[in-house]
Amino acid sequence: MPVARAERAPAKVNLTLRVLGRRADGYHDIESLVVFAAIADTLAFTAGRKLTLTMRGPTAESAGAAADNLVLKAAGALAERVPDIKLGSFVLSKRLPVAAGLGGGSADAAAALRLLARANPLALDDPRLRKAARATGADVAVCLEPRPRLMRGIGDVLSGPIALPRLPAVLVNPRVALHTKDVFARLNAPRIVRAAATVAQDPVPTERGELIDYLRNRSNDLEPPAISLQPAIADVLAALRQLAGCRLARMSGSGATCFGLFDTAKAAAAAAQALRAKHASWWVRATVLG
Numbered sequence: 001m002p003v004a005r006a007e008r009a010p011a012k013v014n015l016t017l018r019v020l021g022r023r024a025d026g027y028h029d030i031e032s033l034v035v036f037a038a039i040a041d042t043l044a045f046t047a048g049r050k051l052t053l054t055m056r057g058p059t060a061e062s063a064g065a066a067a068d069n070l071v072l073k074a075a076g077a078l079a080e081r082v083p084d085i086k087l088g089s090f091v092l093s094k095r096l097p098v099a100a101g102l103g104g105g106s107a108d109a110a111a112a113l114r115l116l117a118r119a120n121p122l123a124l125d126d127p128r129l130r131k132a133a134r135a136t137g138a139d140v141a142v143c144l145e146p147r148p149r150l151m152r153g154i155g156d157v158l159s160g161p162i163a164l165p166r167l168p169a170v171l172v173n174p175r176v177a178l179h180t181k182d183v184f185a186r187l188n189a190p191r192i193v194r195a196a197a198t199v200a201q202d203p204v205p206t207e208r209g210e211l212i213d214y215l216r217n218r219s220n221d222l223e224p225p226a227i228s229l230q231p232a233i234a235d236v237l238a239a240l241r242q243l244a245g246c247r248l249a250r251m252s253g254s255g256a257t258c259f260g261l262f263d264t265a266k267a268a269a270a271a272a273q274a275l276r277a278k279h280a281s282w283w284v285r286a287t288v289l290g
Helices: 070-081 104-119 127-136 140-144 180-185 208-216 223-229 232-241 265-278
Strands: 004-014 018-022 028-047 052-056 088-093 149-153 167-173 248-251 258-261 283-289
Touching: 004 104, 004 140, 004 167, 028 104, 028 167, 070 088, 070 104, 070 127, 088 104, 104 127, 104 140, 127 140, 167 232, 167 265, 180 223, 208 248, 223 232, 223 248, 232 248, 232 258, 232 265, 265 283
Parallel strands: 052 088
Antiparallel strands: 004 028, 018 028, 028 088, 028 149, 028 283, 167 258, 167 283, 248 258
C-alpha cells in the first residue's frame, strides 16, 4: 500500500518590508526580513496515479476551489520540469487565515514541493524544484526551506539562513481578507516608492535586544495602504501596543494579520488570552517566530 507522508506549512511573517521601487514590468522590488511561525497548515501526500487535492480544516472553505489551489499549481509546475515524476493525492488541513499576509498558500505550495521531492526523490537544492517554486508564486521560494532570511527582488533573491533568536509573539487577524495586488495598487504615491539605491543593506543583528532595536528602526511600507483598505488593521495594532510586555507591533506582509513581539512565551500567551477576551471575533494565536 502507498505510504502517506506529511509536511507542516508554517506561517510566514514579514518582520520588515520595504518597497524599493516599481519595476518596468509592474512588479515591485522589496526587501523583507522573513521568519516563520510555530503555527502551520498541514499537507499530507500519498503517491498514486492521479493528481488530486482534498481540503479540510477551519479555514478550508475560505481558501477557494481546490482546482485553483497553489498546491496543484506547484505540483504541475514541477511535473513540467521533471519527466515521469511520481504524483498522487494531497490532503490539506487548512488552519491559517486566507489572504492574511502570512503566506499560507505559498507555504502550502512549498510543502507540496518538499513532499514530491521526498517521493521521487529530488534534492531540495535541485534547480528544477527552485524553478517550479518561482513559477508558482513570488513567496513560494522563501517557504521552500522555512528559515529566517532576507528576501529581495520580487521575492526571488534570497539570502542564506540567518541565525535569529526565537521571538515569542502573538498573531492577530481581524478576520478580514486583503489581496496583495489591491494593497500594492494603493502604493503608487511617489512619496512611498523609493529607489533601491537609497536603501542600505545593513546586517541583521542576531542578539535579541539588538534585533528589536533593528526592527524598530524599520517598517512595513504596506501598512498605510493596507489600513486605507481595511481600517480594522489600525485597531489591531493599537490593541497589540496596549498589551503588557509588547515590545513591537507591526503588520505582516500585505496584511491584514499583525504581530506583537514579547520577551517570553508566558507573556505572549497571557497577552493572547487578554486579547481574545476583549475581541472574541478576532483570530488570535500565541506562537514563536524563528
